[in-house]
Amino acid sequence: MTGMGNGINRRRLFAASGGIALTGALAGALAACGSNTGRGGGGSGAGISQWYHQYGEPGVQTAVKRYAAAYEKADVRVQWRPGDYDRQTAAALLTDSGPDVFEVNGPLLDQIRGGQVVDLTAEVEPVKDDFNQAVLAPKIWQDKIWGIPQAVDTQLLYYRKSMLRDAGVEPPQTLDELVDGAKKLTGKKTKGLFLGNDGGVGVLGGTPLFAAGLSLIGEDGKVGFDDPAAARTLGKIRQLYADKSLLLGAPADWSDPSAFIQGLTAIQWSGLWALPQVKKALGDDFGVLPFPKDGAAGKPSVPVGAYGSAVSARSKRPAEAKAFAKWLWIDRSDYQRDFALSYGFHIPARISLARKAGQLRSGAAADAVRFATDHGYAEPLLWTTADRTAYQDALSRIIKDGANPESELKTVVRKVNAELQRVKKK
Incomplete structure (x- = not known):
């Protein structure tokens, strides 16, 4: 994993992650965001935008564009967002030009209570027990699931x-x-x-x-x-x-x-x-x-943390956005393993995938997976x-x-x- 000086990376899971209030400066931050867009999606369906923060590990950006290109039911446009991702997202979620599917860091309370994300319970519920429960818990509010954990640090x-x-x-x-x-x-x-x-x-x-x-x-x-x-x-x-x-x-x-x-x-x-x-x-x-x-x-x-995939309530194609999020973070276990272990060293958010991963099945790595599963906690x-x-x-x-x-x-x-x-x- 690259250091913080070389780019934002998954260590940000453990940085402060509370809600961000919208100020006049945020609108400027949104306007200043580059259109750093990678065209993905080989499908002929409706277009969907997907945002990621800027990972520090080499290869992640190429990988997520490859995942998007493999999706056949919609044309998925990946945006790589350098800079203050949380601030950019907070501003964008209040507009009609924000993402359809996006990463969220830490608890989702402000987005949930602000009506900015959609309910993903139906998508996650069939495999709910297979997720690391500590990282899933901050994505749950009033018995509904609002985000899909991606990979555990x-x-x-x-x-x-x-x-x-x-x-x-x-x-x-x-x-x-x-x-x-x-x-x-x-x-x-x-x-x-x-x-x-x-x-x-x-x-x-x-x-x-x-x-x-x-x-x-x-x-x-x-x-x-x-x-x-x-x-x-x-x-x-x-x-x-x-x-x-x-x-x-x-x-x-x-x-x-x-x-x-x-x-x-x-x-x-x-x-x-x-x-x-x-x-x-x-x-x-x-x-x-x-x-x-x-x-x-x-x-x-x-301590454990996981970025989650969420769907914006202002998406013009919420059904298609939910279907894509489910496909990538629930159905495509091969991509989930690749995302967690090919460009850094992380634990797949699904317990069954973590147990099967060869890199995590022995020695200190296996101990770490067991500790995260048995003793893990996330900020509530x-x-x-x-x-x-x-x-x-x-x-x-x-x-x-x-x-x-x-x-x-x-x-x-x-x-x-x-x-x-x-x-x-x-």
């Missing part, structure tokens, strides 16, 4: 077997073991753990909360971390920072495995996309783990940009400044409660 811990063995440290199964192990693994040239150059503030998100058996938003639609266990768990992340067990200021950030490969850290948090590079460099001298559980009610935690539909900002700001103060986790989280809980009330009034 996930994050996990990479650990260097030889370094742990030499230090007498077992692969950590609990957060306490991770804290203790990272301290033992820290020496003059090597740090025990790398969670990013900011100490994990930007990447961890709700992962520690899920590891404590909590959630961001509970099934009851209320704050899911208004619990003393949340403060205890985040206090342990602060302990890693205070112990100086964390690698900070690495040449490349958490999404790049170079610090791990070069031996600057014994354990690193990174994405599944890094696995081929790690394996090529280290052979079998590494393993992968979920974020370890914390406390009696805790459980291993693995009701977790908004305001919620995310409030929580991440508090996490920064806790980890870097040593702020009191209990008081910080109380403030976040109040803000999230207020945001939930605002959202539910719409």
Whole structure:
């Protein structure tokens, strides 16, 4: 997978993905979008436009145009959208010149409640149970399915077997073991753990909360971390920072495995996309783990995300658009495997396809698929940009400044409660 500096890629799944308000600047952004259009579709039927954000992996653009050209029931025109894709899409969905079928990143609440996307329940329902349920959940509102997950990205811990063995440290199964192990693994040239150059503030998100058996938003639609266990768990992340067990200021950030490969850290948090590079460099001298559980009610935690294919409510050909989305992301399993694994390293969104994929059937890759299936969580539909900002700001103060986790989280809980009330009034 290419770095962020070389183009937008699937790592954006883990970036902020809340709804985007339309402003005057958005209309300008839409007008400024290039007509970067690839003519696809060998069919003689009605024309359909399909939008993708700009992937960083070489070959993706050619592949999606090839898929479109193979569709015989409509003439599908693929548009590759460089720049701020989410902003472009938000503007376009309010016009008659927007896409028929388009990618959406993260939860769909704003588009659903704004009447901007169409119901895809009938298309997905027959195979609903075969999708990774964690990534399907943010596409569901009021028991209806509004998007089809395309491919799954996930994050996990990479650990260097030889370094742990030499230090007498077992692969950590609990957060306490991770804290203790990272301290033992820290020496003059090597740090025990790398969670990013900011100490994990930007990447961890709700992962520690899920590891404590909590959630961001509970099934009851209320704050899911208004619990003393949340403060205890985040206090342990602060302990890693205070112990100086964390690698900070690495040449490349958490999404790049170079610090791990070069031996600057014994354990690193990174994405599944890094696995081929790690394996090529280290052979079998590494393993992968979920974020370890914390406390009696805790459980291993693995963040997952998936772009979804949605259909615009302003499409002039909604039936044809829905039929194409179903054909590509449900019927054509060969294209789904190709999309996930031929231009990067991702998990097909369908569980059955992930299990059959040869690249994912052994070793650390198979472990990663199992973790994503058994322990995966995605940001819930009701977790908004305001919620995310409030929580991440508090996490920064806790980890870097040593702020009191209990008081910080109380403030976040109040803000999230207020945001939930605002959202539910719409």
